[in-house]
Amino acid sequence: GAVVSQHPSWVICKSGTSVKIECRSLDFQATTMFWYRQFPKQSLMLMATSNEGSKATYEQGVEKDKFLINHASLTLSTLTVTSAHPEDSSFYICSADQGARGGETQYFGPGTRLLVL
Amino acid sequence: GNSVTQMEGPVTLSEEAFLTINCTYTATGYPSLFWYVQYPGEGLQLLLKATKADDKGSNKGFEATYRKETTSFHLEKGSVQVSDSAVYFCALANQAGTALIFGKGTTLSVSS
Numbered sequence: 126g127a128v129v130s131q132h133p134s135w136v137i138c139k140s141g142t143s144v145k146i147e148c149r150s151l152d153f154q155a156t157t158m159f160w161y162r163q164f165p166k167q168s169l170m171l172m173a174t175s176n177e178g179s180k181a182t183y184e185q186g187v188e189k190d191k192f193l194i195n196h197a198s199l200t201l202s203t204l205t206v207t208s209a210h211p212e213d214s215s216f217y218i219c220s221a222d223q224g225a226r227g228g229e230t231q232y233f234g235p236g237t238r239l240l241v242l
Numbered sequence: 243g244n245s246v247t248q249m250e251g252p253v254t255l256s257e258e259a260f261l262t263i264n265c266t267y268t269a270t271g272y273p274s275l276f277w278y279v280q281y282p283g284e285g286l287q288l289l290l291k292a293t294k295a296d297d298k299g300s301n302k303g304f305e306a307t308y309r310k311e312t313t314s315f316h317l318e319k320g321s322v323q324v325s326d327s328a329v330y331f332c333a334l335a336n337q338a339g340t341a342l343i344f345g346k347g348t349t350l351s352v353s354s
Contacts, residue, residue, distance in 0.1 A: 171343070
């Protein structure tokens with residue numbers, strides 16, 4: 126089946142630094158990629174929807190200047206957490222969509238755990 | 243707005259026991275409903291889905307029925323195995339697109 130990878134799987138950084146997380150679809154082209162965030166014992170919350178070659182669409186309450194999303198190719202989307210603070214510590218999960226509607230063609234990455242000290 | 247509520251875990255069962263994980267939803271319109279599973283160290287995988295009322299999704303011995311009258315999509319399996327140990331997420335997709343709204347997840351632990 127389709128595989129989505131994320132890198133890194135774990136990152137620890139100092140407050141004020143920026144962190145880039147990569148999401149790659151390894152064996153298919155993804156017209157749309159989604160970024161989710163999950164706090165401990167909480168739901169996955171959609172942060173933004175990213176389409177190749179266009180600006181990402183952010184969910185209400187998500188700061189677009191803080192969470193920069195770039196979808197430069199059909200197999201790669203990046204999420205950069207700028208000037209990270211401890212409250213940004215979370216589990217970030219991406220998914221990639223081959224284009225069909227209804228959600229069933231979303232393939233998820235294993236997630237990236239971010240800890241900001 | 244749309245939301246999904248699923249039972250808190252962890253759920254601990256012995257092998258061959260019957261499993262039910264409750265899921266209810268709040269939505270406008272007619273969402274599609276899903277169960278995703280996340281095995282340790284892996285990404286979320288689609289387990290089953292249902293796109294309209296009274297549809298039954300099934301896969302790997304798991305099944306769930308889309309009940310509009312009770313706004314529920316409970317996951318069941320007649321006989322669980324140790325390999326079923328994972329985190330299970332109930333989710334819905336609104337009609338406007340493919341964005342998924344997830345429940346909090348339920349951890350299932352099956353012992354032999």
